Amino acid sequence: MAVLINGQTRLLVQGLTGREGTFHARQAAEYGTAVVGGVTPGKGGGKHEGWPVFDTVESAVRATGADASVIFVPPAGAADAVMEAADAGLGLIVCVTEGIPTLDMVRALDFIRGRACRLIGPNCPGLISAGQAKAGIIPGHICQEGNVGIVSKSGTLTYEAIHQLTRLGLGQTTCIGIGGDPLIGTSFVDALQLFEQDDETHAVVLIGEIGGRAEEDAAAFIRESVSKPVVGFIAGQTAPPGRRMGHAGAIISGGQGTASEKITELASAGVTVVKSPSGIGAAVAEALSGSGG
Amino acid sequence: MKIHEYQGKALLARYGVAVPQGEAVFSASEAAEVAERLGGRVVLKAQIHAGGRGKGGGVRFAEGAVETARIAAEMLGMTLVTAQTGASGRRVSRLLIEEGLEIENELYLGILIDRSRQRPLVMASAAGGVDIEQVALDTPELIHRLHIEPGIGLTAFQARRLAEAVGLKGEVARHAATFVQRVYEAFLETDASLVEINPLVVTETGAVLALDAKVSLDDSAAFRQPEFGDLRDPEEEETLEIEASRHGLNYIRLDGTIGCLVNGAGLAMATMDVIKLAGGEPANFLDVGGGANPDQIRSAFRILLSDERVKAVLVNIFGGILRCDILAEGVIAAVAELGIGVPVVIRMEGTNVEAGKRMLRDSGLSFTTVDEMDEGARLVVELANGV
Numbered sequence: 045m046a047v048l049i050n051g052q053t054r055l056l057v058q059g060l061t062g063r064e065g066t067f068h069a070r071q072a073a074e075y076g077t078a079v080v081g082g083v084t085p086g087k088g089g090g091k092h093e094g095w096p097v098f099d100t101v102e103s104a105v106r107a108t109g110a111d112a113s114v115i116f117v118p119p120a121g122a123a124d125a126v127m128e129a130a131d132a133g134l135g136l137i138v139c140v141t142e143g144i145p146t147l148d149m150v151r152a153l154d155f156i157r158g159r160a161c162r163l164i165g166p167n168c169p170g171l172i173s174a175g176q177a178k179a180g181i182i183p184g185h186i187c188q189e190g191n192v193g194i195v196s197k198s199g200t201l202t203y204e205a206i207h208q209l210t211r212l213g214l215g216q217t218t219c220i221g222i223g224g225d226p227l228i229g230t231s232f233v234d235a236l237q238l239f240e241q242d243d244e245t246h247a248v249v250l251i252g253e254i255g256g257r258a259e260e261d262a263a264a265f266i267r268e269s270v271s272k273p274v275v276g277f278i279a280g281q282t283a284p285p286g287r288r289m290g291h292a293g294a295i296i297s298g299g300q301g302t303a304s305e306k307i308t309e310l311a312s313a314g315v316t317v318v319k320s321p322s323g324i325g326a327a328v329a330e331a332l333s334g335s336g337g
Numbered sequence: 338m339k340i341h342e343y344q345g346k347a348l349l350a351r352y353g354v355a356v357p358q359g360e361a362v363f364s365a366s367e368a369a370e371v372a373e374r375l376g377g378r379v380v381l382k383a384q385i386h387a388g389g390r391g392k393g394g395g396v397r398f399a400e401g402a403v404e405t406a407r408i409a410a411e412m413l414g415m416t417l418v419t420a421q422t423g424a425s426g427r428r429v430s431r432l433l434i435e436e437g438l439e440i441e442n443e444l445y446l447g448i449l450i451d452r453s454r455q456r457p458l459v460m461a462s463a464a465g466g467v468d469i470e471q472v473a474l475d476t477p478e479l480i481h482r483l484h485i486e487p488g489i490g491l492t493a494f495q496a497r498r499l500a501e502a503v504g505l506k507g508e509v510a511r512h513a514a515t516f517v518q519r520v521y522e523a524f525l526e527t528d529a530s531l532v533e534i535n536p537l538v539v540t541e542t543g544a545v546l547a548l549d550a551k552v553s554l555d556d557s558a559a560f561r562q563p564e565f566g567d568l569r570d571p572e573e574e575e576t577l578e579i580e581a582s583r584h585g586l587n588y589i590r591l592d593g594t595i596g597c598l599v600n601g602a603g604l605a606m607a608t609m610d611v612i613k614l615a616g617g618e619p620a621n622f623l624d625v626g627g628g629a630n631p632d633q634i635r636s637a638f639r640i641l642l643s644d645e646r647v648k649a650v651l652v653n654i655f656g657g658i659l660r661c662d663i664l665a666e667g668v669i670a671a672v673a674e675l676g677i678g679v680p681v682v683i684r685m686e687g688t689n690v691e692a693g694k695r696m697l698r699d700s701g702l703s704f705t706t707v708d709e710m711d712e713g714a715r716l717v718v719e720l721a722n723g724v
Contacts, residue, residue, distance in 0.1 A: 059551045080562065119557060119560070120560055120561070121532070143557045144557060145528055145557045145558035145561070146450055146528075146530060146555045146557065146558075147450075147525060147528060147555070147558070147711075148489050149455075150455060150456055150457065151487050151642060154455075154456065154486070154487040155486060169657075175685055181657070182657070183657040183687070183688060186657070186687065196603070197603060198601060198602060198603020198604065198607075199600065199601050199603065200599075200601030200603060200604040200657065201603040201604050202603075202685070203655045203657045203687065204532040204604060204607075204710075206656050207655070207686060207687065209440055224602060224603065226450065227450065227452060227455050238451070251603065253602075253603050253606060254606070256452055256453075257452075257453060261453075278605035279603045279604075279607040279609070279610065280606040280607075280609075280610070280612070281610045282606075282609045282610050282612075282613040283592065283606055283609065283622070284642055285624075287589055289589065289602055289605070289622055291603070292600045301440045303610075307511060316516075319610075319614060320607075320611045320710065320711050321607050321608070321710060322606075322710050322711045323708055329699070331581050
């Protein structure tokens with residue numbers, strides 16, 4: 045089992061005909077994902093790499109029975125693409141696009157509220173269920189099937205964690221990159237809830253970074269509602285306040301969102317917080333042996 | 338992106354927000370001209386991208402052209418150190434000359450995006466003119482918060498209630514409500530990420546004005562806000578940081594001696610962390626992005642090494658989309674071309690890592706390659722310290 049995406053998922057690619065869209069659609073299909081078509085306004089009716097292309101998500105869903113979408117649309121149109129996917133009834137929407145104006149995301153998130161869909165991202169690497177399917181840009185070959193769930197704000201740190209686990213023989217259920225923007229569709233808490241309910245997931249890795257309060261919220265949730273061992277890492281322990289470290293969300297402002305606050309909260313909720321990302325794999329191995337998992 | 342006070346006020350004024358009369362100047366003679374035109378007492382405000390100017394001598398008063406010119410001459414070129422500039426301070430090269438006002442009441446108004454509620458948040462307080470973060474800590478009940486429904490916007494009744502909540506009445510409250518609605522409109526239309534008016538003042542004649550304005554704009558909206566480019570002040574940014582963004586690199590200069598070249602923001606921050614854990618100090622944050630090409634790697638090296646404090650470099654790449662052999666190609670080309678005189682430690686992992694390592698080994702250049710991030714950090718710290 046896995047969460048959010050699996051071998052049955054029928055995936056649509058919004059922005060399929062672009063360079064990124066094409067490359068990652070091919071990668072997803074090679075990994076075994078059922079990629080069923082693409083949407084590029086103005087190119088509907090044609091074919092791209094063998095996949096049918098549609099002008100709207102609505103017509104694509106009608107023709108292909110898609111139930112999920114991954115978005116590689118440029119920033120100016122990305123929020124609209126999210127709303128279009130939600131309106132067409134897709135249950136899972138993964139937005140990889142980086143650099144969407146904040147006010148566009150405010151509107152898109154308002155639009156999808158109350159609709160039956162889950163948005164991952166934006167500005168995220170997407171997700172992968174090991175051995176089954178992927179939507180986004182996480183390299184498939186570093187994953188291995190197993191019992192560890194990963195949720196992370198950062199892309200390459202996620203790969204780092206996956207790689208370490210795989211090398212130690214610890215496979216994964218699903219790895220979710222939720223993105224480092226201030227406004228995102230799926231939070232740590234949402235992902236933790238999914239992993240807690242998933243029988244196959246025996247332990248969770250949570251990778252956070254400075255800025256915001258998502259890690260503190262996660263700590264509160266773990267304390268109350270997570271029975272599985274959680275291993276955490278927080279990036280940006282040495283970042284200076286007031287500077288934006290790459291991700292739009294990664295900024296310490298007014299003394300809030302510091303790494304040490306987050307680490308303290310997580311540790312007090314029972315999370316094993318490692319100081320260096322190199323320690324993630326070993327900490328998971330120990331947590332699993334301790335829990336009998 | 339931060340902009341200057343005078344620029345923020347000009348943006349707000351375009352949406353009907355009242356601001357004091359005034360003008361930005363670059364010289365003492367211009368300052369005198371503006372003072373002459375305004376007449377009476379004027380205020381001279383240093384234009385730097387940092388708050389707390391008053392305490393550091395960045396806000397002064399003058400009467401008439403002669404005195405204004407004299408004080409302007411003192412202020413222009415000075416290095417202003419405030420609580421927000423850091424110890425090195427900022428050089429003052431622009432002043433805002435404004436009419437002096439008779440103020441009756443100082444309030445606070447701020448608009449930003451509340452990331453946890455995912456919508457705009459308007460904050461107002463009767464405790465204006467002071468450090469609002471301190472107010473929020475000590476007396477949070479003095480700050481009134483209003484979340485805005487994105488599809489509806491800030492309604493007239495909400496604006497009236499906000500004015501009432503901060504203690505305004507009658508005609509002044511009506512002016513203030515209109516003022517708040519106009520500021521909200523400006524916030525939306527300019528793609529701002531923050532508009533903060535502290536203080537928002539009520540004058541003795543009952544006028545409501547923005548005495549100060551701190552505006553930050555959302556960089557991601559630059560494609561539809563053509564003015565953003567003109568509002569940027571390169572003097573407020575590190576030259577190397579501007580150069581980096583031109584190459585699609587995200588670089589932030591820090592104070593240490595170990596240069597870092599990493600792909601991905603999270604991994605870049607984590608790399609800084611492990612360097613610090615190993616007893617070193619990172620010289621920078623540098624994210625080359627997920628899909629860097631050899632050209633970008635070369636630019637990244639050039640930027641890193643133009644900081645003469647760098648004593649050793651740690652390259653930390655997890656090749657997912659960016660393949661290790663492509664990275665190796667970029668590193669070898671950069672080192673061969675730039676003739677790097679400091680030790681370079683390379684830790685790479687991921688796609689095509691064996692091919693990448695072979696290329697580095699066969700290049701005849703002296704790299705140190707390691708498998709683990711912690712090991713890389715330990716080694717680069719030793720090398721930087723000349724051990």
